[in-house]
Amino acid sequence: MSDTSQWLSPAEQHAWRAFIRLHQKLVAHLGRDLQAHSKLSGADYEILVALTDVPEGRLRPQDLAKAVDWEQSRLSHQIARMIKRGLVAREDCAEDGRGIFVTLTPAGRDVIEAAAPQHVAAVRRLVIDALSPDELATLGQISDRILEHVDNVSP
Amino acid sequence: MSDTSQWLSPAEQHAWRAFIRLHQKLVAHLGRDLQAHSKLSGADYEILVALTDVPEGRLRPQDLAKAVDWEQSRLSHQIARMIKRGLVAREDCAEDGRGIFVTLTPAGRDVIEAAAPQHVAAVRRLVIDALSPDELATLGQISDRILEHVDNVSP
DNA sequence: ACATGTCAGTTGATGTGTCATGTACTTTAG
DNA sequence: CTAAAGTACATGACACATCAACTGACATGT
Numbered sequence: 153m154s155d156t157s158q159w160l161s162p163a164e165q166h167a168w169r170a171f172i173r174l175h176q177k178l179v180a181h182l183g184r185d186l187q188a189h190s191k192l193s194g195a196d197y198e199i200l201v202a203l204t205d206v207p208e209g210r211l212r213p214q215d216l217a218k219a220v221d222w223e224q225s226r227l228s229h230q231i232a233r234m235i236k237r238g239l240v241a242r243e244d245c246a247e248d249g250r251g252i253f254v255t256l257t258p259a260g261r262d263v264i265e266a267a268a269p270q271h272v273a274a275v276r277r278l279v280i281d282a283l284s285p286d287e288l289a290t291l292g293q294i295s296d297r298i299l300e301h302v303d304n305v306s307p
Numbered sequence: 308m309s310d311t312s313q314w315l316s317p318a319e320q321h322a323w324r325a326f327i328r329l330h331q332k333l334v335a336h337l338g339r340d341l342q343a344h345s346k347l348s349g350a351d352y353e354i355l356v357a358l359t360d361v362p363e364g365r366l367r368p369q370d371l372a373k374a375v376d377w378e379q380s381r382l383s384h385q386i387a388r389m390i391k392r393g394l395v396a397r398e399d400c401a402e403d404g405r406g407i408f409v410t411l412t413p414a415g416r417d418v419i420e421a422a423a424p425q426h427v428a429a430v431r432r433l434v435i436d437a438l439s440p441d442e443l444a445t446l447g448q449i450s451d452r453i454l455e456h457v458d459n460v461s462p
Numbered sequence: 463a464c465a466t467g468t469c470a471g472t473t474g475a476t477g478t479g480t481c482a483t484g485t486a487c488t489t490t491a492g
Numbered sequence: 493c494t495a496a497a498g499t500a501c502a503t504g505a506c507a508c509a510t511c512a513a514c515t516g517a518c519a520t521g522t
Contacts, residue, residue: 348477348478350478350479377479378479378480378481380479380480380481380482381478381479381480384478384479384480385478385479388477388478403487403488404486404487404488405485405486405487405488406487
């Protein structure tokens with residue numbers, strides 16, 4: 153049970169905590185920004201972006217879930233709330249009687265098109281501007297590396 | 308208002324999305340792990356760690372909020388829930404009639420001491436092991452850099 | 463035809479985060 | 493001393509996430 157790697161070294165702990173703290177701060181900040189300017193939550197934004205990323209502006213919940221890396225149930229609840237606010241709509245799926253399409257409404261498209269520039273500007277101001285292009289690239293590479301590692305190590 | 312930096316370049320976008328995706332995956336993973344092994348949420352864990360980090364095992368909510376970088380209200384709700392489960396307790400504060408102390412209960416101490424090695428091992432397995440020491444140090448530096456930048460740029 | 467298993471998506475219970483507001487105590491100004 | 497302003501924390505309402513259980517549709521073998 154007791155080996156050299158039971159605890160994190162100070163350097164490891166520092167790096168880890170800084171990483172966690174950073175993300176929390178960024179998400180909180182960007183979320184508030186989004187809410188203030190566009191009445192959207194971060195979750196709303198993700199869904200709308202995923203839908204605008206595809207030419208028809210509509211996706212099966214399965215594919216949408218893959219695109220944003222969410223669980224089915226979370227997505228279902230989220231879609232229900234967004235339908236209530238008129239941002240997306242449900243459409244029946246001809247090919248598969250159990251399936252549906254989630255489609256961007258015109259209102260939803262307006263909202264995301266209004267919100268995106270603000271949000272991108274905030275990301276740039278908070279993150280991109282803090283780093284040199286090299287550093288940013290490094291951050292991306294390290295993130296990719298860990299992501300791949302996590303996917304390998306865990307089911 | 309229209310300048311070259313209204314959108315993110317593909318490289319910028321890739322780095323940013325990888326970073327966000329990574330964090331989401333890690334938090335979800337570690338949260339499930341913690342819940343499965345110790346019946347603790349990530350939030351519970353943070354609070355317990357902050358309390359064990361201080362010798363007396365008790366803190367004013369103010370200081371606790373600073374330690375974990377949370378809003379006061381979130382902390383208050385969290386404390387209320389943890390009291391119900393017997394992990395922490397409220398103590399009156401002699402110096403200031405409005406204040407309280409949040410103190411670690413013996414049960415709370417047992418729980419965190421049982422949970423910590425598991426959690427640390429998971430962090431090591433998922434993150435630390437994915438990187439060389441150099442890369443990890445770089446990740447820490449970059450995180451620090453952005454954190455400082457965010458604190459400067461925003462109130 | 464129909465029993466069985468699987469798949470797409472939904473729902474309800476419960477725990478958590480945020481915002482606005484409330485309560486009680488303390489500090490300060492006059 | 494007292495009225496007003498500020499501080500420390502709590503609370504209620506609501507948005508959100510997760511888990512397990514559910515509904516209805518497809519697919520297959522007999």
